[in-house]
Amino acid sequence: MPRFARGFDVEQAHDWLARRDRRLAAWMRRLGPLPTPEGWRKPFDPVDALARAILFQQLSGKAASTIVGRVEAAIGSTRLHADTLGRIDDVALRACGVSGNKTLALRDLALREAAGEIPSLRRMAVMEHEAIIQALVPVRGIGRWTVEMMLMFRLGRPDILPLDDLGIRKGAQRVDKAELMPTPKALALRGEKWGPYRTYASLYLWRIADFTEGPAIKTNRSQD
Template sequence: MAEPKAAAAAAPGAAGAAARAVAHLRAADPVLRLAIDLVGPYEAELRHAPSTFAALAEAIVHQQLSTTVATTIFGRLVAALAAFTPEAVLATPDEGLRAAGLSRAKALALADLAARCTNGEVPTLEEARALDDATIVERLSAVRGVGRWTAEMFLIFHLGRPDVLPTGDLGVRRGFALVTGAADLPTPKALAAHGERWAPHRTAASWYLWRAAELGDLSPAAQPAPVRRNGPKQDAAGQ
């Protein structure tokens, strides 16, 4: 079976929403203006997955692996199943999941995800769209191997939620240290406190901080052209 492809597309009304988000951030925080001016327009896009199960299963496989290795393992996993569904995973012995290249911990996490999807603990995409952010984070974080970081990435990139600030993300913290000129990374608590001024557009602020972390040197002379990137890079501890 071929691997399901996750297409990326701009959310409906994205241009207007992006413009409003950037205008708010520029007015609310002079510190963030540097990143906005250097990076250019906010260009976040949604990643489409056929189900919550598919989105989280791929996230679990990708944890702590390079994109190339994770993509290969995920492709083997999908090919090994009769259908890429929770029921198919539950019907596959642990050895079958391990044969695709999954570690024992990830095989157990995938089985737990599948069980929670079938019993309704993990919401479908349609159900998730009707839930608030905190409820989604709580329900997804109950899954083995799915921490707050993975739940927040699901909110940002699969549901398009506009006000998510992943304060534990190293890229966001590094970007904040760069735009503020701080020698040390902010604590998640300090970042959350500063980020209150970005609400209700903290997702856009996160995107700019990710881009700032990628740029590294924020001096205008070091930037020949605006950066055009969309997703975060998961750090080794990211879950």
């Protein structure tokens, strides 16, 4: 059974993409090499990461970070898990700013963790990325995109292309100088050229979509 490392050689990925796609390569030269994502080197707990992803949904990074801080203070821990979330009731979670739907999602996650349904980091190391997605999307509030962000920014899987992400589609549109954003199906076909480093291509597509001549503004992410 293969074992998947957290992260990949970004220099190798850069060189591969530069050879494979002339249009993307022009943007890569303009933007320069992208750094290795910090999340690949940080300690990682899948349940905690999923809980944070739930709390960050549909909020600005600043607002979500504030709510996460309140929850951490209320449970007396920076680790969001079934045992620590069990220290706080639903009313207290709502008082922290957690919506009703997100409260239900956190409870479902905790129940599934307790039932052994959430793969551990050790288990994920021998799972194909599609198997990880299928294991986690049954959790209330967790969709394919959320798991893809975990695969990219925490697990460092090299060949992830989030087809439904508007930033990715906008970036691809700018690369190809197209009138319209590609559909997810068209993007999947376009992305075949970037394999097996579609993750690194995606990192560039986000940068391309947001590119301006002014200074970049950092946004807090649940996976940071």
